[in-house]
Each structure stands twice: as C-alpha cells, then as structure tokens.
Amino acid sequence: MKLTRQQVLAKAKASDLESVKKLNCWGCNLTDISIFSQIPNIKVLTLSANSISSLAPLAQCLSLCELYLWRNMIPSLSELSHLQPLTHLKVLWLAENPCCGTESNKYRMTVLRTLPHLHRLDNQVVTNEEVNLAVTEGDVVTTPPGTNQTQLPTNGLSEAEAGNDPGNYNMEETNKIREELGMKPLSRDKFPSLSSPSTKESKSLRKTHTLDAVLLLLGDMDREELHVVLTATQNRLQAFTLHPETLKDSLLTHKTVDAQH
Structure with a gap:
C-alpha cells in the first residue's frame, strides 16, 4: 500500500x-x-x-x-x-x-x-x-545497490504531478508575457518548486503565484516597459466596470495597443 x-x-x-x-x-x-x-x-x-x-x-x-x-x-x-x-x-x-x-x-x-x-x-x-x-x-554500511540517487527536476514529483505545479504554471505564464514584451525568458531556478496542490487549493495558489510572476517581471523592466504595463493595468481596471459587450471591445483594443508597443 x-x-x-x-x-x-x-x-x-x-x-x-x-x-x-x-x-x-x-x-x-x-x-x-x-x-x-x-x-x-x-x-x-x-x-x-x-x-x-x-x-x-x-x-x-x-x-x-x-x-x-x-x-x-x-x-x-x-x-x-x-x-x-x-x-x-x-x-x-x-x-x-x-x-x-x-x-x-x-x-x-x-x-x-x-x-x-x-x-x-x-x-x-x-x-x-x-x-x-x-x-x-560495528560494520561499515554502504548505500544499497540499485538505489537511485538522482534528484528529479520536479522535486520528487511525478510528471503528472509536476504538470500541476504552480511553479511550472508561474514560469510558463511569466515567460509568455516576457516573450510578448521582447524580453529574455527566465530560467527554472528563478521560480520556487512547490508540492502539487489539491484541486481545492489549486485556484487560490495559482492566483497568488501569478501575482508573484507579475512582481518578478516588474523588477526587470525599464521605464518604457513599465509605462506599457501601467497603461494595460489602467485599461484592465476600467474594464471591470464595463458591460460585458463593452468589456470584449475594450480587451480587443488593449491587444491592439500592446501590438503597437
């Protein structure tokens, strides 16, 4: 068992x-x-x-x-x-x-x-x-033969569990944003390795680590890039008060502004 x-x-x-x-x-x-x-x-x-x-x-x-x-x-x-x-x-x-x-x-x-x-x-x-x-x-003991000493890159998690790791999610989302801004992706060691959360915990953990990803991005941005983020943030905050149809149009406009930058 x-x-x-x-x-x-x-x-x-x-x-x-x-x-x-x-x-x-x-x-x-x-x-x-x-x-x-x-x-x-x-x-x-x-x-x-x-x-x-x-x-x-x-x-x-x-x-x-x-x-x-x-x-x-x-x-x-x-x-x-x-x-x-x-x-x-x-x-x-x-x-x-x-x-x-x-x-x-x-x-x-x-x-x-x-x-x-x-x-x-x-x-x-x-x-x-x-x-x-x-x-x-006393006798001297040695490591049992066949023992696997190799550390898994996912901190001991299986591949299936690693796929649900908020650290992996955090890294993928952050690097996706960095790519869109023309910035170099960050390596895995910039992100903490976490145990796979339960289904109930997953949503709140992802929100927390998405925020961490955004804050990590801000530290690497110059003045022009920070201005792009400020504009996008203001548009996003304004969108929360709009009607659903207007929200859709606002998001499309936001994407166009990002493309121009």
Missing part, C-alpha cells in the same frame, strides 16, 4: 506537506513511503508494524528527530545509509526487522557506528562507551 498525500494531510490535520511535523502511521500496511521525499520538516514519525523495505525516501527529512520502524521488512542495515544525513535524529526504534539478524550486539554496534548521534536505540539509552566501541566493533 502506498502512503498518499491525502492520507498524510488527513492524519496530520495539515493543509500542506511542508507543515507536517508529526505523523503516526502505525499498522497501516504500508509498503511505499515515497511521499516523504516531499515532507522535509517532519520531526517525529511512527511507521511501526508495516511492510516497509526501503528507507531511501527519508533521506530528505533533515529535521527528523524520532523515527519508529519496529516490525517492518527492512532487509539490510545498509538501508541506514539513507539516515546518515539526518543529524538531528536522536531516537530510532528498529527492532524486529530482518536487518537486525540474530547477533544483537553486532547489530547494535553497526547501527551506532552508522548513526553515532543517536541518544536512544530500540528504547535503550545509548552511552558514550557504546559509541566509542562501535567504531571498532
């Missing part, structure tokens, strides 16, 4: 993924947690009693402090390599996974060698002596 954006927002009672700080998905029969590549600010995460086998999506959860993975299907301690960038991670519960093996001391030493910043492992306090001992008695 794949954990979806809608499920996360419902469980966390949040309006967007970036505001999710705590999430409990105990016993949800999960196998796919790829959604966490879009939840960077989560701090406490419970995924115990599921069927999760890969920790790769958690590599971008840099604010994570507590992670509960008891009784899952994590096959190898090499999966812990995905948690090494999480320097704030202090509590980890990994017991009853296949990766724990039968040698409990070797398992604990390897985990602590890989994640020496832990304060508690499997509900047992980690001591400084254990961390020092783990340097020699």
Whole structure:
C-alpha cells in the first residue's frame, strides 16, 4: 500500500506537506513511503508494524528527530545509509526487522557506528562507551545497490504531478508575457518548486503565484516597459466596470495597443 498525500494531510490535520511535523502511521500496511521525499520538516514519525523495505525516501527529512520502524521488512542495515544525513535524529526504534539478524550486539554496534548521534536505540539509552566501541566493533554500511540517487527536476514529483505545479504554471505564464514584451525568458531556478496542490487549493495558489510572476517581471523592466504595463493595468481596471459587450471591445483594443508597443 502506498502512503498518499491525502492520507498524510488527513492524519496530520495539515493543509500542506511542508507543515507536517508529526505523523503516526502505525499498522497501516504500508509498503511505499515515497511521499516523504516531499515532507522535509517532519520531526517525529511512527511507521511501526508495516511492510516497509526501503528507507531511501527519508533521506530528505533533515529535521527528523524520532523515527519508529519496529516490525517492518527492512532487509539490510545498509538501508541506514539513507539516515546518515539526518543529524538531528536522536531516537530510532528498529527492532524486529530482518536487518537486525540474530547477533544483537553486532547489530547494535553497526547501527551506532552508522548513526553515532543517536541518544536512544530500540528504547535503550545509548552511552558514550557504546559509541566509542562501535567504531571498532560495528560494520561499515554502504548505500544499497540499485538505489537511485538522482534528484528529479520536479522535486520528487511525478510528471503528472509536476504538470500541476504552480511553479511550472508561474514560469510558463511569466515567460509568455516576457516573450510578448521582447524580453529574455527566465530560467527554472528563478521560480520556487512547490508540492502539487489539491484541486481545492489549486485556484487560490495559482492566483497568488501569478501575482508573484507579475512582481518578478516588474523588477526587470525599464521605464518604457513599465509605462506599457501601467497603461494595460489602467485599461484592465476600467474594464471591470464595463458591460460585458463593452468589456470584449475594450480587451480587443488593449491587444491592439500592446501590438503597437
């Protein structure tokens, strides 16, 4: 079962993924947690009693402090390599996974060698002596073979989701206007990458980011171009008070004025 954006927002009672700080998905029969590549600010995460086998999506959860993975299907301690960038991670519960093996001391030493910043492992306090001992008695873990380290240009979104990204919409609309004004298009890095909004949020988000696009354009315009925008804005404001038929004629006139400029 794949954990979806809608499920996360419902469980966390949040309006967007970036505001999710705590999430409990105990016993949800999960196998796919790829959604966490879009939840960077989560701090406490419970995924115990599921069927999760890969920790790769958690590599971008840099604010994570507590992670509960008891009784899952994590096959190898090499999966812990995905948690090494999480320097704030202090509590980890990994017991009853296949990766724990039968040698409990070797398992604990390897985990602590890989994640020496832990304060508690499997509900047992980690001591400084254990961390020092783990340097020699623990195994070195490497990234699991076949793990895709390449970052997607759409910030982890699928192509279908990226098509609904307000950032993409913002960029296309802005560059379309710039082209009409004879200006060079802006590159993708000028626009913030956003998680795909729900249908309900899409309309308000697009309005907000269209305004951002206009303001971004103004910063690059010279006096003559700003005068064109001022004239177009005045015509547009006047059009709101006109009869629908008159509004149509006004817009056609506005296009003619733009063409002349």
